[in-house]
Amino acid sequence: MFGKDFMDELLKPQQLYSHRTMKTVLTRLAHASIMRLNPASMDRLYELMVMAFKYQVLLCPRPKDLLLITYNHIDTIREFVKDTPVVGNKVDETHRKIIETYSSLPEGEFQLLRQTLLIFFQDMHIRVSLFLKNQLQNPNGRFALSTSGPVPYGMDVPGLIRTFDRKGREVRRSEFPTGGSYTSPIRKGCFELHGDRVIRLGMNMYTVNHPEETHTSKAHSVKTDDTPNLLAKEELNLLARLMGSMKAEDMPKTQTGFQINLFPTDQEEGEEAETSSGAEEPLFGVINIQAMQDEQAATQLAQIVGQFAEGEEQPENLSSSKGDDLLAMMDDL
Amino acid sequence: MTSYVEVVALSLWLQTTRRLTPDHLLPFQQTALPREDSSMYHKEKSIQVKNSASALYNNLGVLRIAPRHLTYFTVVHANVVNMVSASWDGLNYSHRQLQSKEPNVATSTSLIMQAAFCPLPSRDLLVVTSQKGIQMYESDGSIMVYWHALDTPETPTAQAVFARGISAVRDSYICVGVSSGAILVFDVPSKGSNITLSEALKEHKESITDMAPECSGSQECIADLVSADDGGNLCVWKSGEDFQLLNSIPGFDMSCPSVKLWKGTVVAGYGTGQIRLYEAVTGILHAEINAHARWIYSLDIAPFSGLLLSAAEDSLVRVWHLTMTPETNSVEVIHLHNECVTDTQICGAKFCDGDGYAFAVTGYDLSEIIRYTQS
Numbered sequence: 001m002f003g004k005d006f007m008d009e010l011l012k013p014q015q016l017y018s019h020r021t022m023k024t025v026l027t028r029l030a031h032a033s034i035m036r037l038n039p040a041s042m043d044r045l046y047e048l049m050v051m052a053f054k055y056q057v058l059l060c061p062r063p064k065d066l067l068l069i070t071y072n073h074i075d076t077i078r079e080f081v082k083d084t085p086v087v088g089n090k091v092d093e094t095h096r097k098i099i100e101t102y103s104s105l106p107e108g109e110f111q112l113l114r115q116t117l118l119i120f121f122q123d124m125h126i127r128v129s130l131f132l133k134n135q136l137q138n139p140n141g142r143f144a145l146s147t148s149g150p151v152p153y154g155m156d157v158p159g160l161i162r163t164f165d166r167k168g169r170e171v172r173r174s175e176f177p178t179g180g181s182y183t184s185p186i187r188k189g190c191f192e193l194h195g196d197r198v199i200r201l202g203m204n205m206y207t208v209n210h211p212e213e214t215h216t217s218k219a220h221s222v223k224t225d226d227t228p229n230l231l232a233k234e235e236l237n238l239l240a241r242l243m244g245s246m247k248a249e250d251m252p253k254t255q256t257g258f259q260i261n262l263f264p265t266d267q268e269e270g271e272e273a274e275t276s277s278g279a280e281e282p283l284f285g286v287i288n289i290q291a292m293q294d295e296q297a298a299t300q301l302a303q304i305v306g307q308f309a310e311g312e313e314q315p316e317n318l319s320s321s322k323g324d325d326l327l328a329m330m331d332d333l
Numbered sequence: 334m335t336s337y338v339e340v341v342a343l344s345l346w347l348q349t350t351r352r353l354t355p356d357h358l359l360p361f362q363q364t365a366l367p368r369e370d371s372s373m374y375h376k377e378k379s380i381q382v383k384n385s386a387s388a389l390y391n392n393l394g395v396l397r398i399a400p401r402h403l404t405y406f407t408v409v410h411a412n413v414v415n416m417v418s419a420s421w422d423g424l425n426y427s428h429r430q431l432q433s434k435e436p437n438v439a440t441s442t443s444l445i446m447q448a449a450f451c452p453l454p455s456r457d458l459l460v461v462t463s464q465k466g467i468q469m470y471e472s473d474g475s476i477m478v479y480w481h482a483l484d485t486p487e488t489p490t491a492q493a494v495f496a497r498g499i500s501a502v503r504d505s506y507i508c509v510g511v512s513s514g515a516i517l518v519f520d521v522p523s524k525g526s527n528i529t530l531s532e533a534l535k536e537h538k539e540s541i542t543d544m545a546p547e548c549s550g551s552q553e554c555i556a557d558l559v560s561a562d563d564g565g566n567l568c569v570w571k572s573g574e575d576f577q578l579l580n581s582i583p584g585f586d587m588s589c590p591s592v593k594l595w596k597g598t599v600v601a602g603y604g605t606g607q608i609r610l611y612e613a614v615t616g617i618l619h620a621e622i623n624a625h626a627r628w629i630y631s632l633d634i635a636p637f638s639g640l641l642l643s644a645a646e647d648s649l650v651r652v653w654h655l656t657m658t659p660e661t662n663s664v665e666v667i668h669l670h671n672e673c674v675t676d677t678q679i680c681g682a683k684f685c686d687g688d689g690y691a692f693a694v695t696g697y698d699l700s701e702i703i704r705y706t707q708s
Contacts, residue, residue, distance in 0.1 A: 012489075013488075013489040013490055013491045014489055015489060016444075058678070058697075061627075062604075063604075063628075106539070106563060106564065106586070106588075107563075107586070107587060107588055107604055108539065108540065108542070108562075108563025108564065108588035108604070109493075109540075109563065111588060111590075111604065111628065112493060112540075114388075115387070115388045115389060116444070118387070118388040118697060119387055119388075119411050119444065122385055122387065122410070122411070122697075122698060123384075123385055123698065125698075138676065142676050142698070143676065144676055145647075145648050145675075145676045145677065145678065147626075147647065147648055147649070147673060151606070151626045152626075152627070154605065155605050155606050155626065155627075156605065156606070156607065156623040157623065157626075158606060158623045158624055158625055158626050158647075159623060160622070160623045161620060161621075161622045161623075161666055161667075161668065162620060162621045162622075163619065163620045163663075163664075163665065163666070164617075164618050164619060164620065164621075165663070166617055166662065168617075168618065174667075176667075176668030177668075177671065178626075178649075178671070179649060179671040179673055180626065180647070180649070180673075182626050
């Protein structure tokens with residue numbers, strides 16, 4: 001996924017993908033490991049990913065902050081793969097490429113990019129329980145837009161009218177009621193390889209949850225029921241483990257340090273993931289999964305995964321063949 | 334009669350904001366102070382549209398057809414223009430959709446950047462700009478009278494190619510901006526489809542965002558057209574067989590998505606949420622308003638009353654009043670009214686008449702045109 005060819009292909013100027021194409025790409029990515037999702041689960045996963053992505057793009061404070069959101073994602077990925085330097089290097093390389101491609105883009109062009117992405121998301125109002133619970137989304141599926149809080153970096157707090165004379169001296173100052181309660185911007189986010197991004201969009205949505213939520217999910221994740229819901233959760237756990245150690249040589253017994261957090265409350269929710277993927281900009285189809293696992297499940301799954309490990313191809317071959325598929329498919333458009 | 338009532342209304346609202354009362358405006362004193370200015374306009378029944386509005390600058394076109402008691406509205410959705418013809422009595426609505434395609438090419442559609450009415454003395458045209466080219470229709474959208482193809486490269490380039498920024502100018506010109514920064518000037522005959530490309534003005538270095546004609550109706554104004562680009566740069570033009578650049582007002586590296594020209598004053602809205610008022614010909618800054626907390630997407634002026642409408646991604650539409658004092662060559666801005674369209678990033682806002690008695694609003698992902706009328 002972070003292979004050079006794939007990234008180069010993603011970074012080529014191109015038109016916006018259709019939903020069909022995007023779904024195909026993401027389905028391939030989701031199945032790039034041994035994980036298998038039935039069509040209904042994949043549909044649901046796709047919807048959740050798109051809604052999370054829509055949320056991030058819509059609420060992005062300034063168009064250029066799309067980069068900061070991307071960098072939040074990359075930072076998290078970097079954390080996931082920190083025990084695998086080879087992959088870590090690829091992530092860094094991708095990050096550098098993004099910086100190189102997009103850093104000098106003016107704000108107006110970022111806004112055009114954002115407007116084009118918003119066309120992709122148009123008319124999608126699928127309700128996501130996490131968003132509903134945190135009141136980020138209304139029951140009608142539309143996202144809540146606040147009229148209070150800090151203004152984006154580089155903007156002034158509304159409310160002031162200044163009048164000047166012909167020599168440029170300010171002659172009058174007056175205020176008007178804004179209908180909101182705005183405050184000064186917080187500090188600027190860092191656009192470099194490493195640094196404080198400041199904005200929270202693009203960060204793991206699940207880390208801000210209450211511990212009770214994760215405890216409920218823990219109880220469910222161990223069961224090997226054959227209800228599709230729970231099986232899919234196990235598969236995701238597996239994927240998480242595998243993603244934590246990309247090379248086949250590394251036995252996936254190494255502590256990956258990340259967790260899967262699943263909400264079993266809604267039958268229709270199934271797995272939940274937060275990801276971002278893009279067409280015109282290289283937000284990859286990465287499933288950003290973070291969850292808590294208990295030790296028993298970890299050992300159990302590690303054993304299961306150990307059985308599969310010998311049968312796996314080299315990850316480079318795997319990713320390049322998948323990449324070729326995707327490239328071929330993309331070329332066909 | 335109308336203007337007297339307006340003066341009364343305005344004087345009432347002047348008292349509600351915390352600033353000095355312009356002496357030259359009030360012929361009498363007010364004692365009662367209304368607390369809120371929230372009742373200047375009230376919401377009317379919305380007009381339903383076939384598709385939701387896309388997030389594009391200035392995404393609402395309005396044309397008032399007085400003899401037929403109709404108003405036309407246009408809202409862009411991806412590669413389609415939704416047109417609604419609404420009768421003034423509110424009883425009849427008819428819908429039409431226009432696609433952005435080259436004539437005689439069945440499959441090609443491209444994303445539309447803008448649709449706007451161009452009222453000329455002899456005829457009204459509807460201009461639609463897209464990634465492929467420029468289409469001009471009769472104002473009811475019934476017939477396409479002209480197609481101009483842009484030079485689109487074979488494979489997509491990093492710099493997008495599109496047309497954006499539409500303005501009728503004086504008696505017979507329609508100007509359209511291009512992503513390269515060029516402005517195409519079309520000569521429009523009083524009828525028929527013999528529209529010709531007269532010249533290409535190459536002054537802007539960045540993509541054109543919006544353009545506007547002098548809308549006061551006064552023949553005394555020297556400047557006929559203002560154009561704005563993605564860098565916030567403004568150019569002021571005089572029309573003619575050869576358009577003449579009168580002035581260039583530099584931006585500050587921030588896009589100017591919407592611009593208006595009224596009585597020789599440029600009113601520009603920026604991605605910083607600021608509105609700035611400049612004297613067009615000299616570039617002198619009259620006023621600066623920290624108006625919105627997000628990108629401004631649309632400005633409009635009601636030429637008979639001097640009302641200004643601003644709308645932004647922050648969900649707010651604001652109504653202001655502009656006063657020109659020719660003796661001192663100064664411009665005064667006061668704030669009159671706010672409307673919050675909850676949970677909506679507004680992408681189009683326009684007055685429905687020259688007095689500003691009513692205005693209409695569109696928002697991203699909304700399938701309706703919201704209307705407000707003065708109370």
